[in-house]
Amino acid sequence: MNxxxxxxxxxxxxxxxxxxxxxxRVVENDEKLIYxxxxxxxxxxxxxxxxxxxxxxxxxxxxxxKFINDVVIFETEIVDRTARxxxxxxxxxxxxxxxxxxxxxxVVDEDYHALVAMDFMQQTMALTGIQPIQLPLEIELSRAIPxxxxxxxxxxxxxxxxxxxxxAENTVTNDVAAFARDDTVKQSIKGLMADHLLDEGxxxxxxARMVRIYWHAAPKEDREIIATIMPVFIAQYLTNDIQKxxxxxxxxxxxxxxxxxxxxxxxSQAMCFPINRHHPLVGNIVRFFKTSSMLDFTCVQRALxxxxxxxxxx
Ligand SMILES: [Fe+2]
Ligand SMILES: [Fe+2]
Numbered sequence: 001m002n003x004x005x006x007x008x009x010x011x012x013x014x015x016x017x018x019x020x021x022x023x024x025r026v027v028e029n030d031e032k033l034i035y036x037x038x039x040x041x042x043x044x045x046x047x048x049x050x051x052x053x054x055x056x057x058x059x060x061x062x063x064x065x066k067f068i069n070d071v072v073i074f075e076t077e078i079v080d081r082t083a084r085x086x087x088x089x090x091x092x093x094x095x096x097x098x099x100x101x102x103x104x105x106x107v108v109d110e111d112y113h114a115l116v117a118m119d120f121m122q123q124t125m126a127l128t129g130i131q132p133i134q135l136p137l138e139i140e141l142s143r144a145i146p147x148x149x150x151x152x153x154x155x156x157x158x159x160x161x162x163x164x165x166x167x168a169e170n171t172v173t174n175d176v177a178a179f180a181r182d183d184t185v186k187q188s189i190k191g192l193m194a195d196h197l198l199d200e201g202x203x204x205x206x207x208a209r210m211v212r213i214y215w216h217a218a219p220k221e222d223r224e225i226i227a228t229i230m231p232v233f234i235a236q237y238l239t240n241d242i243q244k245x246x247x248x249x250x251x252x253x254x255x256x257x258x259x260x261x262x263x264x265x266x267x268s269q270a271m272c273f274p275i276n277r278h279h280p281l282v283g284n285i286v287r288f289f290k291t292s293s294m295l296d297f298t299c300v301q302r303a304l305x306x307x308x309x310x311x312x313x314x
Pocket of ligand 1: 109113196
């Protein structure tokens with residue numbers, strides 16, 4: 001695919017974008033969970049269920065606040081930034097008007113997602129009377145993207161930024177999908193996730209096509225340099241340092257005795273995923289490298305060897 005073959009999804013956006021089609025959602029005051037247990041495994045731990053099960057909802061509410069805070073950072077500081085610069089044609093790589101128009105719909109969608117997330121934050125505070133504990137100022141991508149850019153020669157910084165954002169947009173999609181399927185969670189929260197997912201389906205395809213256009217026009221030497229940077233980005237993206245420090249702050253705020261706090265810290269410490277092909281997000285990342293066609297190239301296959309299924313590319 002080259003830039004001239006790009007077909008805009010503008011009609012699809014007009015008829016399906018959530019900002020065009022969805023009413024405001026209101027958090028229900030019912031017995032269902034405000035956040036899926038599977039996304040805050042600390043509350044499922046032996047120590048938590050034995051010593052402080054009554055604090056479960058507090059922990060889940062704080063975890064929802066962190067999730068919302070992460071969404072706002074991701075949408076406004078990461079995706080909005082790159083999409084906006086493509087839309088305004090001041091990105092390092094030039095794209096035709098149809099791509100730029102679609103990039104602007106991504107800006108609108110993402111800022112709207114941030115607004116809806118903030119609305120859920122304020123509704124949850126009003127419903128529960130619980131204020132957020134100290135929330136992180138960064139997400140993993142706030143560190144992983146600069147780390148990747150620092151390794152790129154000047155003329156490839158735009159390309160590396162584009163690919164990193166594209167990976168993130170393709171990963172988040174599947175992450176939100178798991179959330180939307182959980183029946184123990186409040187309907188409004190599932191609805192929020194389903195709305196978001198609908199828009200992200202369009203975005204993931206958009207970013208993969210942008211990368212495909214760039215990649216096929218890029219010189220072989222540039223593709224090889226970019227391939228070597230990818231593992232550094234992925235390793236930083238998959239770390240759980242920020243989640244772990246959040247869990248520690250959360251544990252500080254639990255009204256339990258110090259030995260129980262220490263046991264909870266130990267449990268949280270033990271709950272991290274390995275940064276290799278067994279990490280749950282790696283399947284999504286590899287899928288992106290396939291749909292963007294990057295994985296058709298030997299330099300990318302070689303660079304991603306640790307993340308590909310044993311036995312190589314299928
Ligand atoms: Fe989004
Ligand atoms: Fe998105």
